[in-house]
Amino acid sequence: MSIPGDALLCYCRPGFEPELAGELSERAALAGHPGYARTERNSGYVEFLGADAGALTRALPFQSLIFARQKLVRIAELRGLDPKDRITPILRTLVITLSNAYTFGELWVEHPDSDEAKPLAGLARSFGNALRPVLRKGGWLTGVDDPRRSRLHVVFLAGDHVLLAIGEAGDSAPWPLGIPRLRMHADAPSRSALKLEEALMVLLSEKERERLFREGMRGADLGASPGGWSWVLMRQGLRVISIDNGPLQEKLLESGRVEHLREDGFHWQPRTPLDWMVCDMVEQPRRVAERMATWLREGWCRHTIFNLKLPMKKRWDETRLCLDLFEKQAEKTVQLRARQLYHDREEITVFATTTSLSRP
Ligand SMILES: C[S@@+](CC[C@H](N)C(=O)[O-])C[C@H]1O[C@@H](n2cnc3c(N)ncnc32)[C@H](O)[C@@H]1O
The missing domain is CATH 3.40.50.150 (Vaccinia Virus protein VP39)
Structure with missing residues (x-):
């Protein structure tokens, strides 16, 4: 199936957006698929736009990227969402961009790992709980989580501003926000x-x-x-x-x-x-x-x-x-x-x- 989408969406450590943007730009150009990066300092993410998002994502496998914590294919950006009903425009956008051709294995509702976006964690959690059953009912999501399938990511940039994106299993980080959660062992001599x-x-x-x-x-x-x-x-x-x-x-x-x-x-x-x-x-x-x-x-x-x-x-x-x-x-x-x-x-x-x- 050809990959829909209009850009790559990669997360990074806040402050390292210029490094990730530089890496994506250089590697994409070398692979013959030039594009341009859009980002803001300390935002924790970079959008990379080119003529063909499918070609870009194939040219830049997640495992080869150094400064990306996560690599997704962005399918839409929704601004000015009504806090009383964010679900309807998301469903409408999925129909328009994916024409019911997808059943996702998981839904992850996230936010960038930036100081500005971290307060959105509570909203992301409760919105995920509201959206998940609706997606299941509409056939967009499998009945139980299936990590072998593509994931749908809803990324909150603000309460009324989200990005919709796809995470391909095997070509993205298998951890929410691209962050593996590890606990420090009591015997470990240092946090290192x-x-x-x-x-x-x-x-x-x-x-x-x-x-x-x-x-x-x-x-x-x-x-x-x-x-x-x-x-x-x-x-x-x-x-x-x-x-x-x-x-x-x-x-x-x-x-x-x-x-x-x-x-x-x-x-x-x-x-x-x-x-x-x-x-x-x-x-x-x-x-x-x-x-x-x-x-x-x-x-x-x-x-x-x-x-x-x-x-x-x-x-x-x-x-x-x-x-x-x-x-x-x-x-x-x-x-x-x-x-x-x-x-x-x-x-x-x-x-x-x-x-x-x-x-x-
Ligand atoms: C970041 S700390 C290492 C922490 C360690 N990996 C851990 O997990 O506990 C860096 C260490 O490198 C050591 N170091 C720096 N230059 C060195 C050198 N030329 N030879 C040996 N050790 C050196 C320092 O003494 C310091 O203890």
Whole structure:
């Protein structure tokens, strides 16, 4: 079925709209489907308009996007809605744009993750409860939620202003607002643990996690103190060498699975090849990218997850530059995935492997 719609609608971390707009514009142009981005600073979303939304969404798969938390295809924008009846114009719009050809698997009523839109959360929840049975009755929605089908998104920008959009299963984030909800474990040495946990969830499929993490594998954690990332690796069954001048949580050391070396993460190298290396050192991103590439080039590890801190102004330019540098200097075929995670602040997280993986 051809994809209806007039634009892409992507969510991002508020403040990173220029990076997402830059990424979408550049990638779409490279794919031969130029378009233009429309956004406002700190709004938490970018609309990307082009001649053919179907071609755009195929050219920009969600998994390939770095600064997008969510990717949807926008089908309509409704302004000036009457608070007494928002449902009728939405139904009318669905008939006009989709001509009854869709049965969605789920309805998600959302709002961007911005300070301005967060107060709309209550309205989104109650409106969802009112709209859902009406959509089911009209055949727009399956009787029970079916995550394998496309989702209908109703995105509140204001009480009288909504965007209607479609989230394709497999080409969008499977979490409302594009935010995976993770709870901090009581034993975790730091909140940073959530970053690596999210990276494993977002950058790898369940099958890949099973394949790439096995009991008894060995890994290094560069910039490990106080030990959040080492703790996550340990819970995946790894024995970990944690590199940092700073202290590690006592309990982690007592586990007997973690060895602490007070060394410089930019100079230390393992005596024998490891399975994994992770790195959360706060340093210039180019320097980190070069060091990570050295690890893969020299075969010191097969898989890596690392952070690139982006405190500078031109963050999309720096991201592209660092990833190009990394790929070039690795001097071998590397599969690379990168994303600004929900738990990332001014940074992105990168997964790279020399093992061949096919995306699910
Ligand atoms: C953001 S913290 C890491 C937090 C850690 N990932 C966790 O989950 O608890 C960054 C760490 O990098 C360390 N670091 C910075 N430069 C380093 C270097 N050249 N060698 C080793 N560690 C370094 C710092 O000491 C600091 O502890």
